[in-house]
Amino acid sequence: MSMKTGNQLKPQDILVLLKILTAYRDRPWKYSDLAKDLRMSQSEVHSAIKRAELAKLYDSLTKRPIRANLSEYLISGLRYTFPAVPGKAVVGIPTAHSAPPLNKTFVSGKDDSYVWASRGGRTKGLSIEPLYSAVPAACVNDEELHKLFALIDALRVGRTREMDLAKKMIKEKLGTV
Secondary structure (H helix, E strand, C coil): CCCCCCCCCCHHHHHHHHHHHHHCCCCCCCHHHHHHHHCCCHHHHHHHHHHHHHCCCEECCCCEECHHHHHHHHHHCHHHHCCCCCCCEEEEEECHHHCCCHHHCCCCCCCCCEEEECCCCCEEEEECCCCCCCHHHHHHCCHHHHHHHHHHHHHHHCCHHHHHHHHHHHHHHHCCC
8 A cells, every 4th residue: 555645644634633632632623723723725624634644643523633642743753754954043923942931941141042933022032943834823822732842842953851851741731641
């Protein structure tokens, strides 16, 4: 059985799955709502769900991400699939250990603060390319989503201590401890 081109996970698939977990945790969701929330088209959201289902990260019967599988992928695979390398110093929105929840444990200095470049940001730090271009905008009004993506970025660029705590917190947030 060969894998069709276009069936591989894309960064926006993770955004869609995590948005379902944060914003629609206790209620049903619609493609139109997700598309609006994430500034994506309904067809992009539909394609993301289909790829996630194929990857066994989403259950079409319950219309929910499969938390255990998603947790395993975020912790063990994402940083290899979608690595990040800190860039030049810019002003932006804090991420990785520079943002909640890790910033309560780790203090960022001017040489190791990480941000998503953004005109609306107020923090100076080394730029990290967000997992997907819509992530910063999607996180502005969704604190839990921002926390999850900050933890993901800690896995993508962090040191061992930061990564270990991020793994633990992702498991807690997804309920897979």
